[in-house]
Amino acid sequence: MSPTAHETTSPVTAQELPALPDNLKGKKVVLVNHSDTLGGAAVVTFRLLQALIQAGVDARMVVYAKTSREDHVDDVGTRFLRGVSFIAERLMILPAVGFNYSKVFKVSTGSFALNIHHHPWVKEADIVCLNWINQGLLGMRGIRKLHKLGKKIVWTQHDMWAMTGICHHAYECENYLKECGNCPFLSNGYSNDLSHRIWKKKRKLYTEVPIKFVTVSSWLEKLARKSSLLHDQDVRTIYNAFPVDQFYVTPPHTLPKYETPGKKNLILFGAARLDDPIKGLDYTIDALNHIFDNNPEVALNTCVFFFGSIKNPKALDRLRFSHRNLGLITDFKTLRYLYSISKVVISTSLYEILQGTLIEGQAGGALPVTFGIDGRADVVEHLKTGYIARYKDPKDIAAGIMWALKSDITRESLHEAVRDKFASTAIAEQYIELFSEMMDGDDKNKTNEK
Secondary structure (H helix, E strand, C coil), X not given: CCCCCECCCCCCCHHHCCCCCHHHCCCEEEEEEEECCCCHHHHHHXXXXXXXXXXXXXXXXXXXXXXXXXXXXXXXXXXHHHHHHHHHHHHHHHHHCCCCCCCCCCECCCXXXXXXXXXXXXXXXXXXXXXXXXXXXXXXXXXXXXXXXXXXXXXXXXXXXXXXXXXXXXXXXXXXXXXXXXXXXXXXXXXXXXXXXXXXXXXXXXXXXXXXXXXXXXXXXXXXXXXCCCCCCEEEECCCCECHHHCCCCCCCCCHHHCCCCCCEEEEEEEEECCCHHHCHHHHHHHXXXXXXXXXXXXXXXXXXXXXXXXXXXXXXXXXXXXXXXXXXXXXXXXXXXXXXXXXXXXXXXXXXXXXXXXXXXXXXXXXXXXXCCHHHHCCCECCCEEEECCCCHHHHHHHHHHHHHCCCCHHHHHHHHHHHHXXXXXXXXXXXXXXXXXXXXXXXXXXXX
């Protein structure tokens, strides 16, 4: 999902939901995430909370920073203690990265964190489902304390942090396949550097504390299974939940300010920050310019909308294609409308764990054109539900755009394709199955003890 948009809760009828397993009745589940609405992990975890509650699970959510008014969400600790834990970890990391502020949030140590086990909801919980827990919320000591309290632990991975020493994304580095060390993020990386020391703590934790690991894409699961930390752990993929049924493929009305007179086709490109290098904006610009130069009749009938923040006001200056920069979109209804009137949604990011804009685009009937070396391959089936271009090849992105503009794949079929895989009800069912499996295992252990 776009990190900037907020959707309403989708109603779920009782007929759509299976009965709650007997061994989950009366059990309490707590989801843990850094925030409830700020950031991609927060949005999808909040959606999961709502879906679980609608499915009959007694679920709540504990966060570092609460921004919603949801009664089932609560923050932990005082504002002062939250600030101390956050600042202490960053101060520890800053000299390690050579006071390079561009790297200070690319790594985490989990060394300074709040004690969530004191929260009454956590004390009462049977199952604790961890999500994105960094930047002062929870560390390895805290996970141990949860285990000592007898909590069943699920850890949903939204990045690579659980399988590396300290980084959230390893990029081209493969040290995590062995045991980390010589970390490229550190100014003085060596064999027993900070990344290796934290790696050893994680290895010890995983050996002593049973955890069910969930990845949000099959690509991330493959990385986990290759990693030195998680290769022998219980790892499975459950996708993020999306409010697919809140999207429509035919707009019920028009919004005049988004009309493009004389332009038959609309293309969308969205990101939290458009010119973040990882989003690969230049590949999209090069692809569109290629179409402009070689297929002027197509360019004449097509407009591109960009949405998201942008640091460099000149980032789009060299794009010759007709386009508009819409800036940040914080209204879900507007975003939903834009997808419903678009023919194509583009992503040329260098990597994505599981890209929300592509899923949302398909839910609204727009064809994705993207690279597919990562979690995006879970979203797009080449030439059936979109186009997967050769990595870092603008000409192939251009070919994909041309294919999509001419495609007769129905918008309804695209909507149904993502509904089957990513709808909140389907994802909640998979988590319920996992929770039931964990409680069932507990019941068997008690029987064996007798």
